[in-house]
Amino acid sequence: MSIRVGLIGVEDNLSWIKSIVDEYPEFQCLPLLHYYDEDVIELLKVHSHEVDLWLFSGIYPYTVAKEWGQIDKPMFYVPYTGTSLYRRLYQILYRHQFEVDELSFDALAEAGLRQIFDELAVPFHQNRLSKEYHSLEEVVDHHYHLWSSGQTKAAVTCAWQVQTELERLGVPVFRVTHTKSAVQSVLNMALRTYEMLHFKNRQIAVQMFEFDYLSHLTKSTYASDEIYNIEINITQRLLNYAKMVQGSLKSVGPGRFVIFTTRGALSEITREFTVIPEAAETGLITQGLVTCGIGIGQSAYDAEIRAGNAMLHALEHGKGNWMAAFEDKTFHGPLGKPESISYSYNSKEIKQVSEVTSLSPVTISKIYAIIKKMDKDEITAQELADQLRILPRSARRILTQLEKKGFAKEVGEETPHLRGRPRKIYRIDFKISKVWQKNDI
Incomplete structure (x- = not known):
């Protein structure tokens, strides 16, 4: 290798x-x-x-x-380790007679630097450490400002370019270099x-496709020969697609096909399982006429089972969607859609919340993923319905159940239209320990 x-x-x-x-x-x-x-x-x-x-x-x-x-x-x-800094500090303190609190630093971990200051019984001045890594100019300005204002007498840098520029500006500067052990x-x-x-990219991946033939038919062409022609056309396109992902194609029934390939090949063509491939060779595959489930596993059997599960999750979002299922029981999708989320029902916390609320682990995990994606813990029934692709009344029923068990709390209302009905806003909190403590009192 x-x-x-x-x-x-x-x-x-x-x-x-x-x-x-x-x-x-x-x-x-x-x-x-x-x-x-x-x-x-x-x-x-x-x-x-x-x-x-x-x-x-x-x-x-x-x-x-x-x-x-x-x-x-x-x-x-x-990285620049403590060993590198200790070696340079020894030279600065004993050869050049500078004090530690007279120095400014960059590119070092704050925790490690604090530890060194504590061991030397010297107060740590947080402003002496540059945390700006956006450009070398910012680091130079950091050292130069502290030195020119009399707050420091020398700079300790990890960058050769910073050292060169500070020397040009007349600032006493010492360079921390790498150790062989760090490399x-x-x-x-x-x-x-x-x-x-x-190893991960060589995992087995299975794509399970389900085509909607009837979408291609009209009343005048609804004949067995026409359906057969469509199937031949789709099969040819899938053969081209299978070649692209270095896989093999297998028909598993009317309108159902499976491609066996590797995770690496699918990861590349779907951009890490975030989009539906846009290649021209896929033809009908990218026109919303096919639902796809992707399964990843250590064996062909495991991958195929997960592909089937992913297919069921894709169909929950409607025909034409793609979902991926991974070996850690995580689902991601629908690929390429704004409502795409990653969720798993394998965690202990999700199972516990499911037991308390009687809602399925999948539903709980989806809500958890939606809250994380929206980067807020407040949501309305309409927002939840849009994300879960369910009716608003079903979303309200879920939020009501969460509220009864202490995982949701009504915190306000919003009126989307002048004559619209106010929508309740709920704050979600899945901390199971808080609910147990409340029930124990």
């Missing part, structure tokens, strides 16, 4: 980090030099097809890549992560 590592680093540590990467026979390193923030994005664009994962020499280029948001491969950066630690983590993802 040869894992292609794209190493993005600066002039003074790129070769050294590469020499450590080269000690691992599993890795094949592509060193890429950067000077400025914009260099990082350009390197990512140009070389993305040449690597399997990215390794950054520090948190600054890593943050640039993360905020760019266009990376679809694992990313890691080499080895992140490489070991990258290796484990890649192996896990590689």
Whole structure:
């Protein structure tokens, strides 16, 4: 196994980090030099097809890549550990005679820095640590402001570019460098992560399709030959689609087909199970005439069972929807729809709430996912009905049941129209312990 590592680093540590990467026979390193923030994005664009994962020499280029948001491969950066800082602090305190509270810092974990200050019995000044990683200019300004205003006498930085600029501005500056153990630690983590993802992508995936033939027929063409022609057409399109996902096609009855493939192939074409494929070869598949359930499993049997369950969940949202079911009993979908959510009924808390309310675990898990997606704990019956694709009276019945058992509380009303009926607003709280405590009193 040869894992292609794209190493993005600066002039003074790129070769050294590469020499450590080269000690691992599993890795094949592509060193890429950067000077400025914009260099990082350009390197990512140009070389993305040449690597399997990215390794950054520090948190600054890593943050640039993360905020760019266009990376679809694992990313890691080499952290600056306490050992690195202790070594540099020893030189600063004993060779250069600075006090610890006369220094400013960047790119270090606050918890680790606090611990060092506590061990040295020195007060920790929170404003001395830069937490802004959006640009190197902000970090330079942080150090320079503290020094020029007399609050500090020197800067401790983890970035070569910051060191260079501060030296130009006349600020006394000391550089914290990586330790070999820190590089080895992140490489070991990258290796484990890649192996896990590689194994995950090779899981068996099953797509179960159900076609609505009647949507293609008119009164004048409702004949067995016409239905047969439609089925032949659909089969051919599915064969093309199966080739795209490197899978095999199997017919399991009138209007029902199954494709066996791998998780990695489906993940790529559905953008991590978030959209329905838009490829032209799929034809009818993307026109809302087919319902699809995707199942992931360690065996073909497990994956097919989950695909069937996903199909049932998709049909709850109406024909033409796609849902995915995973090995942790999590469902996601409908793919590509605004109401798409991820929910699981496997947690202990959801089962407990289900037992108390007599509502199904699936319903409870969906409500939990909706609240999380909406990023608020207040909801109306109409909002719940829209998300669950049920009638408003059914949603009101669910909220009333939750209210009876202490998981929902009416907190207000809203009037959507001038003559409309006011809608009750409920606050949802699924903390089971609070309900038990209330019932025990």
